Amino acid sequence: MGPDELPKAAAAGADEISPFSFSIWPPTQRTRDAVVRRLVDTLAGDTLLCKRYGAVPAADAEPAARAIEAEAFDAAAVTGGAAASVEEGIEALQLYSKEVSRRLLDFVKSRSAAAKAEPPSEEATAVKEETSEA
Numbered sequence: 001m002g003p004d005e006l007p008k009a010a011a012a013g014a015d016e017i018s019p020f021s022f023s024i025w026p027p028t029q030r031t032r033d034a035v036v037r038r039l040v041d042t043l044a045g046d047t048l049l050c051k052r053y054g055a056v057p058a059a060d061a062e063p064a065a066r067a068i069e070a071e072a073f074d075a076a077a078v079t080g081g082a083a084a085s086v087e088e089g090i091e092a093l094q095l096y097s098k099e100v101s102r103r104l105l106d107f108v109k110s111r112s113a114a115a116k117a118e119p120p121s122e123e124a125t126a127v128k129e130e131t132s133e134a
Contacts, residue, residue, distance in 0.1 A: 025089035026077065027096070032069060039065035039104060049104075053112040064107060072099035 076096035
């Protein structure tokens, strides 16, 4: 097959091969589940975020992570909608990522502020009184 015949052969085969197509937005359920798992690890694990704002108990981390991801997805879906092009899909995915990060940070900050604002429990007060009397 000579160089002149290669384009003809490729053109003949092009009818048989469907064009490659992919969609970056919306993310698959598998991708969304992976985001939730990563959020749970971030909220309950040994991360800088936990060291600064306090770790979230595992029982609370899962529902919080699901809510954060769902809210971020909904916010990005309103703006991104049904992305007509790859560029629009990338923009929607970037917005989704930013929303996840922003909502995660808002959640840990509000949780930390609420924990600091709560009055000490009766047990903590009793222990404090016992140690001061000794």
